[in-house]
Amino acid sequence: MDKERKVEAPQPHTQLTHAIGTDRAIIMGDPARVDAIAKLMDDPQPWAFNREYKSVVGTYRGQRILAMSTGIGAPSAGIGVEELHNVGVKYVIRVGSAGAMQKDIALGQLVIAEGVVRDDGLSRKYVPEIYPAVPSYRLLHLAHRYAPEAVYGIVRSHDGFYVDDNAEVETFWSKKGIKADDMESGILMVIGRLRGMETLSILNNVVLYQGDLAEGVNSLVNNADLVAKGERDSLLTALNILSDAEMEK
Numbered sequence: 001m002d003k004e005r006k007v008e009a010p011q012p013h014t015q016l017t018h019a020i021g022t023d024r025a026i027i028m029g030d031p032a033r034v035d036a037i038a039k040l041m042d043d044p045q046p047w048a049f050n051r052e053y054k055s056v057v058g059t060y061r062g063q064r065i066l067a068m069s070t071g072i073g074a075p076s077a078g079i080g081v082e083e084l085h086n087v088g089v090k091y092v093i094r095v096g097s098a099g100a101m102q103k104d105i106a107l108g109q110l111v112i113a114e115g116v117v118r119d120d121g122l123s124r125k126y127v128p129e130i131y132p133a134v135p136s137y138r139l140l141h142l143a144h145r146y147a148p149e150a151v152y153g154i155v156r157s158h159d160g161f162y163v164d165d166n167a168e169v170e171t172f173w174s175k176k177g178i179k180a181d182d183m184e185s186g187i188l189m190v191i192g193r194l195r196g197m198e199t200l201s202i203l204n205n206v207v208l209y210q211g212d213l214a215e216g217v218n219s220l221v222n223n224a225d226l227v228a229k230g231e232r233d234s235l236l237t238a239l240n241i242l243s244d245a246e247m248e249k
């Protein structure tokens with residue numbers, strides 16, 4: 001055994017190392033979505049599964065890509081993004097579920113964030129709220145190629161569904177034109193920018209505006225047709241973007 005050779009320790013939460021061999025990752029809250037994206041990849045290899053961080057490495061159109069879950073909310077997503085950066089990932093696309101904030105957004109319709117209202121607690125610990133949470137122009141441009149029918153606009157990332165004034169807060173942001181609510185897009189874009197990564201967030205609408213939250217999230221859990229199609233569309237859009245030839249330029 002070569003005593004000089006330093007063995008890289010796995011990242012403490014995700015258990016990733018540079019052995020993943022790719023600079024491209026797709027992240028999602030739900031570990032079950034990692035199994036769904038693995039089915040769309042060639043030669044998917046289960047990589048690690050520690051706490052909420054389940055990862056698989058596979059190829060799509062010949063491009064090696066990591067898929068990893070981050071659990072619910074900014075703190076766990078933030079840890080995931082930092083550890084991706086530590087193992088050499090430069091491009092991260094989130095494929096998440098969301099609730100619509102406008103009446104004309106249908107179930108299963110994709111919402112792609114052009115910017116994020118940072119209504120989470122963690123991102124302001126990194127940098128004041130006057131710092132914008134915005135995606136990579138290149139990834140956004142490619143999103144228009146693969147998902148021209150998606151809704152494009154500003155979304156909002158929050159910390160909890162069950163706060164007492166949730167309905168009033170959502171009405172306020174809806175009137176400001178916000179397209180959808182999720183919980184991790186803001187922290188992804190803030191940490192991504194600070195660490196020099198390119199990021200994007202593609203959200204599948206699972207709850208109609210002012211619709212029943214439990215019914216909507218349960219329809220995702222139960223694989224209801226429209227939201228299941230939206231999830232597949234979001235996964236394919238992310239895979240197509242990260243394997244596009246323009247990513248090599």
Ligand SMILES: O=P(O)(O)O[C@H]1O[C@H](CO)[C@@H](O)[C@H]1O
Nearest residue numbers: 028029030072096097182183
């Ligand atoms: O479906 P995921 O990616 O978990 O995203 C959304 O779903 C969870 C809440 O139900 C939050 O994580 C929210 O951002």
Ligand SMILES: O=c1cc[nH]c(=O)[nH]1
Nearest residue numbers: 097098099181182183
């Ligand atoms: O309404 C919703 C549904 C999923 N995720 C959210 O953050 N909000």
